Amino acid sequence: MEDQYFTDSAPATDDELRQVHVTARGRDLDMWVSDRVFSGSRLDLGTRQLLTEAPEPPSSGTFLDLGCGWGPLAVTLSLEAPAATVWAVDVNTRALDLTRRNALANGAAGVVALPAGEALERARTEGVRFDLIWSNPPVRIGKQALHQMLGDWLLLLADEGVAYLVVQRNLGADTLVNWLRDEGWSAARIASKKGYRIIEVRSVPTSKSAQF
Template structure:
């Protein structure tokens, strides 16, 4: 399989490059692995008798996730390069907050993910930075001498952003954090979804799947009557924002639908995730279509937005008796699947 066809090559190549340098590093004390995508790094440290703690911001594969790493100190912190520059800045500050004096942070990622440009961001938080190793279209950067002067943002709440998203009904002071989906703006797909949401049944039970900071769920509650809203996302930081924006909802930190509540939702609404890191994974949306139907009550509805180029009509017709396009523009399409078919399987 070519790299173009293999979405996981960046994780493997960057992780292997980092593992190859472990014996050159001072690994005294505990290590903290931040957002390590593969078990290989932990196995390599265990083989070297280095104690370590894992931190995951996102519950991918339903890993245990949290919004901030556990207190240190740690002699070594590794950080898998995130997609957004501001999320990288927040991650580096989180690492500095738990790093022992003289400790090092290692950032690893692929060239086409922006690892070269991460050197400057690393230098904002660490006084000494360099490329430790380059190879396999990846790099490992190292930072030492964490800048711990007054004013550094060493808590999650220090990174809170208050926004005016400019959509009718959304209040000013909308809470978001770096790395939350569409941080700092209302993305066009979500706007199209909100503009075309159908009326939802009064007193209904609604799930906002992939809720991010809670925009869709908030608008659903504003427009509906006596709705019971549940919100689900795999990003622990996104759920912190959603809890502040929509405190009356019930929240699920999960990668995928909850194991309970089958057949109990009157509607599932979503701007579903479409990427794992840099790679597009349309199968994630197809999986949502197939798995959503068993969680809907009789007469229930799935409403979601996706890129219009994706062929989603067939999987929707497999699961729902009625399939409609509620809206579309040049890039996005809002789909509705109504009345799940009786023979439904996960």
């Protein structure tokens, strides 16, 4: 359902909820899902590849799950790094409600689920910088909107921060890497599996010439 990125949805009623079992980085999770969120019946293949290929997160810090859906990335990050604060952001109210439910159900106490616009304004106002970003970004919103979203949040990476994005190869993963480099980021594919690229993005120090 591709319009979930544009259309907000109210929290799911009890009869709309379903529970799925997910194995993520060696952890067994029982997660609430629903229609009107991305991949509302199972863990999608792209997110699965990111969970498989992304390096171990730092033990603490401030992390971001950009476009959290029902929260598999945010919950996993919080469980791997219990001392971290994990911002889970999405435009969809139903997705945020599911993420909160799933964080509570699986003991992921560090997850803070926030509407995307509110979270971006808060981060800018409070000077928040993210040590780690994980995202399965909504490429189907269109190139311009995707670039705006990624640009806004990547500017909030800490100096030594790193982002890991998963993008389907035939939906423009390699083109996205080139755009990121053109915008001044250090971007590279670190894995390619089952039609998906895992892209690592880092800030390039302004005092040095970017080497790609």
